Amino acid sequence: MILIIFYLSLINSFITNYTQFTGMAKVDSQFYLSSIGGLIKVNNNFNLEKYYSYFDGLSSHYLTDLSCDPDSNLWIGTKYGGLIYFDSKHKKFQTYPKGKIPFEININRIIIENDTILLATNSGLYVILTKGTFANFEDDSVFKIEYPQIPTNNIFCLLVADDIWLGTNRGVSKIKKDFKTVNNYLKPLGDTVKAIIxxxxxLFVLTELGIAYFKNERFYPFFSETLKIVYDFCFYKNNFYLATHSGLFKIIANSQKNLDTILKDKTVRLYPTYKKDTLLALVHGGAPTIIGYLFLLSDTFSQKIWLPTIFSSIVSDAILDGNGNLYLAHFMVYSGVDFISLIKPDNSIIFLQDTLINSRSLAIDQKNRLWIGHWAIDGGVSCYLPEENRFQVYQWGERSLKNVIGGIGIDYYDTKWIRNGENIIALDSLGNYYEFNILNLGKLEEFAITKFAFDRKNRVYLGTLNGLLMIDHKNTLNNLNDDEIRIITDGLLSPIINWCSSDRKGRIWVATPNGAGFLKDNFSFEIFTTQNSGLLANEVYFVDCDKYNRIWFLTKEGISLYYPEKKKWQTFNQYFLPNWEKRSNFYRSFTINDYFGEVLIATEDGLIRFPYPEEPFISFEPKIYPNPIIKDKNNVYLKVSNLPQNVKLKIYNFLGKLIATDEDFKKEKGEFIIKIDQKFKGGLYFLTIETEEEKFIKKFVVIE
Structure with a gap:
């Protein structure tokens, strides 16, 4: 089954499902929507005009709310990124100084009253007195109202009327506008107050037990119902409407009991005044990360408005075919997911409904067909034939661990190599398959796709929890007797191989939790760590190679590039997306496509897609001398030349112990000089030379 959904007019370097909306603001005739995936601008007819992501200047794409100031500029609340100011005229983002508004807080609601900005957060009420100069942060006064002035710091909502009202997880607080007097009202009906209107x-408040109203300095029940998870409510055309986890409901007039169901999808915000005679609702999809929509309701019509997006923000794998079609798998959006997002070269988005469930890993063969691995005992492998618009299915029994697919690789002869829950299967181009039952293969991990690599002899390599597996089948798949199979660990600091890849010379590179490296001719590894290389972190998730034979490493702290021929390192964090929530499998896959010159990084928040630099960079060439250094007299020095300004130098011994830093070097006539004194024993040393963009490692030897 194939379903064409939308046309996406703008492809960004970050592709996500941005329809998990959290707030809306109107600026002139346009609407801005905050979402878990970024900021969206739509016109008065709700057509998408612009999408802004982390790579457009947002300090975080986890946006929680937004509000418009008198100058028609936006103030945007976030998780993990503090408060953001958006100049709507010049289309520029500025992050409010985190010394005043910390990045660590969650901003739940924003209200702007005259020249004052009020922030409801999980750390109290922040008050920003702008003195009428919204764009000038320096003259702002910022203070906070928090526990014990109010019963709790966890504030969900705000209302500014004659007084300032706060809805919290411990009732309601009323604050005079001089901020000197606070009155607290515990349990107005339920404990948690999610909205005040x-x-x-x-004055009415919405709680998990219904609606209460305020009169004579106390709250009274107005509508009693165990709603449990509520988000918002409003009063529209003489009726109350409730936004809840279970849907959108209308309280039937003259009734304190009955609800009329409008929608059954999770509804999070309601706006009764943004569009004339129309109630506007922000609605999420049925699962936490699938498509949300806008809902319009009036006396004469109701309408769902869908914006162009991919099926889910969770992308488990991504791959380009030879025609520029981009396929995305969305494993574990929910159990049984069977949709693939296909972004065509004209930017139209198609949802492909697979014939098997839990689509997880992807590969493209020489005939431009898509191969999909499925994580289920009734899964297996499916093949999508785009010209015939259909799927073929390959299974090994109706219910078997052999149908639980960890990854698929395709070698030079178009043979599909499949890692499953029991063994490894080779499926040749004629449909014949051969099984390799291997001891110590190790278990599969649910969220970690296994990656195959192939050297120039067409030997097969696979990362496992016990080392790097090599299968030399001598190109005779039908003769298992001449196979050479081994699991290689010699030289590794960790036997766990997260990912493997081959470079232009046929060398096999590995990424591990404790460094990265390549396989030498003697079947041992040369390993790089932060101490002897330009790796940004020892925890390396992925490795791949581009057409210039540059080796790309995706680490816990960012992207490092290595030029093996020049032994140079470069940091490439322009397109690195932080894992703010510290999820253990946030980065799902890493693929380089040389035909289109693109890098694809699949994450649980979306797909990072960018062109890699066309030309190898040309930079400074550090020189160190003498090398080796012979300690045959009292004053022996190491000299380093041909360095740029603001360089950082460190020296480590062979065991990784830090021996010297910048402070130990002297600068004379453009050279950096360090005395080789008693702390330098005989042996091998590593000099790290680091700038903002690059990191070099130079080796030198001290001989006593």
Whole structure:
């Protein structure tokens, strides 16, 4: 089954499902929507005009709310990124100084009253007095109202009327506008207050047990119902509407009991005044990460508005075919997911419904067909034939661990190598398959795709929990007797191989939890760590190679590039997306496509897609001398020349112990000089030379 969904007019370097909306603001005739995936601008007809992501200047794409100031600029609340100011005229983002508004807080709601900005957060109420100069942060006064002035710091909502009202997880607080007097009202009906409104000169609050109203300095029940998870409510055309986890409901007039169901999808925000005679609702999809939509309701019509997006923000794997079609798998959006997002070269988005469930890993063969591995005992492998618009299925029994697919690789002869829950299967181009039952293969991990690599002899390599597996089948798949199979660990600091890849010379590179490296001719590894290389972190998730034979490493702290021929390192964090929530499998796959010159990084928040630099960089060439250094007299020095400004130098011994830093070097006539004194024993040393963009490692030897 194939379903064409939308046309996406703008492809960004970050592709995600941005329809998990959290807030809306109107600026002139346009609407801005905050979401878990970024900021969206739509016109008055709700057509998408622009999408802004982390790579457009947002300090975080986990946006929680937004509000418009009198100058028609936006203030945007986030998780993990503090408060953001958006100049709507010049389309520029500025992050509010984190010394005033910390990045660590979650901003739940924003209200701007005259020249004052109020932030409801999980760390109290922040008040910003702008003095009327919204764009000038330096003259702002910022203070906080927090526990014990109010019963809790966890504030969900705000209302500014004659007083300032806060909805918290411990009732309601009323604050005078001089911020000197606070009154607290515990349990107005339930404990948690998610929304506060004023209707017909009466204050109403929404709790998990229903709606209460305020009169004579106390709250009274108005509508009693065990709603449990509630988000928002409003008063529209003489009726109350409730936004809840279970849907959108209308309280039937003259009834304190009955609800009329409008929608059954999770509804999070309601806006009764943004569009004339229309109630506008922000609705999420049925699962946490699938498509949300806008809902319009009036006396004469109701309408769902879908914006162009991929099926889910969770991308488990991504691959380009030879025609520029981009396929995305969305494993574990929910159990049984069977949709693949296909972004065509014209940017139209198609949802492919697979014939098997839990689509997880992807590969493209020489005939431009898509191969999909499925994680289920009734899964297996499916093959999508784009010209015929259909799927073929390959299974090994109806219910078997052989159908639980960890990864698929395709070698030079178009043979599909499949890692499953029991063994490894080779499926040749004629449909014949051969099984390799290997001891110590190790278990599969649910969220970690296994990657195959192939050297120039067409030997097969696979990362496992016990080392690097090599299968030399001598190109005779039908003769298992001449096979050479081994698991290689010699030289590794960790036997766990997260990912493997081959470079232009046929060398096999590995990424491990404790460094990265390549396999030498003697079947041992040369390993790089932060101490002897330009790796940004020892925890390396992925490795791949581009057409210039540059080796790309995706680490816990960012992307490092290595030029083996020049032994140079470069940091490439322009397109690195931080894992703010510290999820253990946030980065799902890493693929380089040389035909289109693109890098694809699949993450649980979306796909990072960018062109890699066309030309190898040309930079400074550090020189060190003498090398080796012979300690045959009292004053022996190491000299380093041909360095740029603001360089950082460190020296480590062979065991990784830090021996010297910048402070130990002297600069004379453009050279950096260090005395080789008693702390330098005989042996091998590593000099790290680091700038903001590059990191070099130079080796030198001290002989006593």
């Amino acid at each position: 004023k209707a017909k000169d009466t």
